[in-house]
Amino acid sequence: MATDSDAPLSRRERERRTRRQAMLRAAESVFAEKGYDHATLEEIAERAEFGKGTLYNYFEGGKEGIFFAVLDTIYDELCDLIAESVAEALASDRVDPRACYHTLVGKAIDFYHDREDLFVILIKEAYRMCFSHDASKVAYFQRQQERMVNALLPMLQQADENGALRDLPLEAMAHLLIENIDGLIVHRAIMANHPNRPTSCQHQSILDDPEKAATFLTTMLFDGVAAPPSA
Amino acid sequence: MATDSDAPLSRRERERRTRRQAMLRAAESVFAEKGYDHATLEEIAERAEFGKGTLYNYFEGGKEGIFFAVLDTIYDELCDLIAESVAEALASDRVDPRACYHTLVGKAIDFYHDREDLFVILIKEAYRMCFSHDASKVAYFQRQQERMVNALLPMLQQADENGALRDLPLEAMAHLLIENIDGLIVHRAIMANHPNRPTSCQHQSILDDPEKAATFLTTMLFDGVAAPPSA
DNA sequence: TCATCGAATGACTGACCAGTCACATTTTCC
DNA sequence: GGAAAATGTGACTGGTCAGTCATTCGATGA
Numbered sequence: 001m002a003t004d005s006d007a008p009l010s011r012r013e014r015e016r017r018t019r020r021q022a023m024l025r026a027a028e029s030v031f032a033e034k035g036y037d038h039a040t041l042e043e044i045a046e047r048a049e050f051g052k053g054t055l056y057n058y059f060e061g062g063k064e065g066i067f068f069a070v071l072d073t074i075y076d077e078l079c080d081l082i083a084e085s086v087a088e089a090l091a092s093d094r095v096d097p098r099a100c101y102h103t104l105v106g107k108a109i110d111f112y113h114d115r116e117d118l119f120v121i122l123i124k125e126a127y128r129m130c131f132s133h134d135a136s137k138v139a140y141f142q143r144q145q146e147r148m149v150n151a152l153l154p155m156l157q158q159a160d161e162n163g164a165l166r167d168l169p170l171e172a173m174a175h176l177l178i179e180n181i182d183g184l185i186v187h188r189a190i191m192a193n194h195p196n197r198p199t200s201c202q203h204q205s206i207l208d209d210p211e212k213a214a215t216f217l218t219t220m221l222f223d224g225v226a227a228p229p230s231a
Numbered sequence: 232m233a234t235d236s237d238a239p240l241s242r243r244e245r246e247r248r249t250r251r252q253a254m255l256r257a258a259e260s261v262f263a264e265k266g267y268d269h270a271t272l273e274e275i276a277e278r279a280e281f282g283k284g285t286l287y288n289y290f291e292g293g294k295e296g297i298f299f300a301v302l303d304t305i306y307d308e309l310c311d312l313i314a315e316s317v318a319e320a321l322a323s324d325r326v327d328p329r330a331c332y333h334t335l336v337g338k339a340i341d342f343y344h345d346r347e348d349l350f351v352i353l354i355k356e357a358y359r360m361c362f363s364h365d366a367s368k369v370a371y372f373q374r375q376q377e378r379m380v381n382a383l384l385p386m387l388q389q390a391d392e393n394g395a396l397r398d399l400p401l402e403a404m405a406h407l408l409i410e411n412i413d414g415l416i417v418h419r420a421i422m423a424n425h426p427n428r429p430t431s432c433q434h435q436s437i438l439d440d441p442e443k444a445a446t447f448l449t450t451m452l453f454d455g456v457a458a459p460p461s462a
Numbered sequence: 463t464c465a466t467c468g469a470a471t472g473a474c475t476g477a478c479c480a481g482t483c484a485c486a487t488t489t490t491c492c
Numbered sequence: 493g494g495a496a497a498a499t500g501t502g503a504c505t506g507g508t509c510a511g512t513c514a515t516t517c518g519a520t521g522a
Contacts, residue, residue, distance in 0.1 A: 469519095471513100471517090475511090476511095477510090478509090482505080484504105486500080
C-alpha cells in the first residue's frame with residue numbers, strides 16, 4: 001500500500017519499483033535472520049535473484065541505505081496500525097481508551113504473526129541504534145518513535161478531556177503504552193519459541209492466547225497492578 | 232563483591248584474579264561502546280594493557296566467552312539489586328509493594344549512573360540474543376531473566392497474600408515490572424543524550440528527576456493509567 | 463539487421479579481525 | 493646463579509565482506 005503513486009507510470013518505472021520491492025523483501029528476511037551486521041549483500045542479492053552490484057543501482061548508501069529503507073517500511077506500517085485504531089476510537093461519541101488500546105494490542109500481535117521478520121528487525125536493531133554514537137542514527141530512531149507517540153496521542157487527549165485518564169503527562173503515557181506492546185510481543189515470542197520452560201499454567205495460557213494477552217496488558221496498564229479498593 | 236571466595240588465596244591466585252578483573256572492565260567498556268560485533272579483542276587487550284594472546288589464557292571460549300563473563304557480572308548485580316529491595320520490604324510487618332518497587336526503580340537508576348556501560352551492553356545485546364537462532368544463547372537469556380523474576384517474586388507473593396494485588400498471574404506481573412524499569416532507563420538515557428527535542432516541560436522534568444521518574448512509573452504500574460473512580 | 467545505451471553483473475580489492483603458536487620474558491625454586 | 497616452569501606476546505593465517513567497475517546483456521529504435 002502506498003507504494004505506487006497516483007500519476008500513471010511507464011512500464012519501465014513500474015518494473016523498476018517491482019524489482020526494488022523484491023530487493024526490500026529479500027533484505028527484510030536476511031536482516032531479520034542474521035541481524036544487521038551478519039547480513040551480507042551477497043545473500044540479499046541472491047534471495048532477490050539479482051547480482052550484488054545491482055543493489056547499488058536501486059539504493060543509495062549501500063548496505064546502510066538498504067537497511068534504513070527497510071526500517072522506513074516497518075515504521076510506516078506500525079504508524080498506520082496505531083492511526084487506524086485511534087481513528088476508530090475517535091469516531092465514536094465517547095472515546096474508550098481501554099477498548100482502543102485493547103484493539104491496538106490485538107492488531108500488533110496480528111502484525112507480528114503476519115510479518116514476523118519486520119518485528120524481529122526492530123527488536124534486534126532499534127534499541128542498539130538508539131545507543132549508537134552516530135547522532136544521526138539516534139535522531140532517526142527518536143523521530144520514528146515520536147511519530148508513533150504522536151499517532152496515539154490524539155486518542156489520549158480526547159480521553160483526557162473526558163476525564164478518563166489519571167493526571168499524568170500524556171506523552172509519557174503514550175510512550176509507556178507503546179513500549180509495553182513491544183515488551184508483550186517479545187515475551188510471547190520467546191515463550192512460543194521455547195515452550196519447554198516450567199512456568200505456571202495460568203501465566204502460560206494468558207500469554208498464549210492473543211485475546212487474553214491483550215486483555216491482560218490492558219488491565220495491567222489501565223487499572224494497575226494493585227488490587228481495586230473494593231476487594 | 233562476591234568475587235573473592237572465602238578460602239585464603241595465594242598471592243599468585245590473587246594477582247590472577249586482579250588481572251582477570253582488569254580484563255573484564257576493559258571488555259565492559261569496549262562492548263558497551265562498540266557492541267558485540269564491532270568490539271575487537273585487540274582493543275579489549277589494549278585497554279586492559281595486555282597482549283591479545285593473554286586474553287586467551289584467562290577466558291575460555293574466546294570472544295564469546297569473554298562476553299558471557301561480562302553478562303554474568305551484569306545479571307549478578309541486577310539480581311543483587313532486586314534481592315536487596317525485596318529483602319528490605321519483606322523485613323517489615325506488612326509488605327508495601329509500591330514502596331518496594333519505588334525503591335527498586337531508584338536503585339536501578341543509580342546503578343545506571345554508576346555503571347552505564349553494563350546497562351548499555353544489556354540493552355544493545357540482550358534482546359538481540361533472545362531472537363538468536365542459537366538455542367543455547369536463548370536459553371541463557373531466559374535463565375537470567377527468570378533469575379530476576381524469581382528475585383522479585385517473593386515480595387509479590389507476600390503482597391498477594393495480604394490481598395494487595397490484583398488477581399493476575401504474579402510471574403507475568405514480575406516480568407512487566409522488571410521490563411518497565413529497562414524501558415524507563417532507556418527512555419531517560421535517550422532524553423539525556425539528546426535534550427534538544429521539543430517536548431512538554433512536564434514530561435521532561437518527570438523523567439529528568441530520578442525521584443519523580445520512579446514515582447511516575449510506580450503510579451502508572453500500580454494504580455494504572457485510568458483515572459481513579461472518585462475523580 | 464545492426465547500432466546504441468541503460469541496466470545487470472560478479473570477480474576483484476582493500477580492509478578487518480578471531481584465533482593460533484613459536485618465541486620472549488618473568489617467576490619460581492633449588 | 494641458573495634451570496625449569498609459567499606466563500605474556502604479537503606476527504601471522506585463513507576467512508569474511510562491502511563496495512567498485514570493466515565487461516556483458518538485452519531492449520529499443522532506425
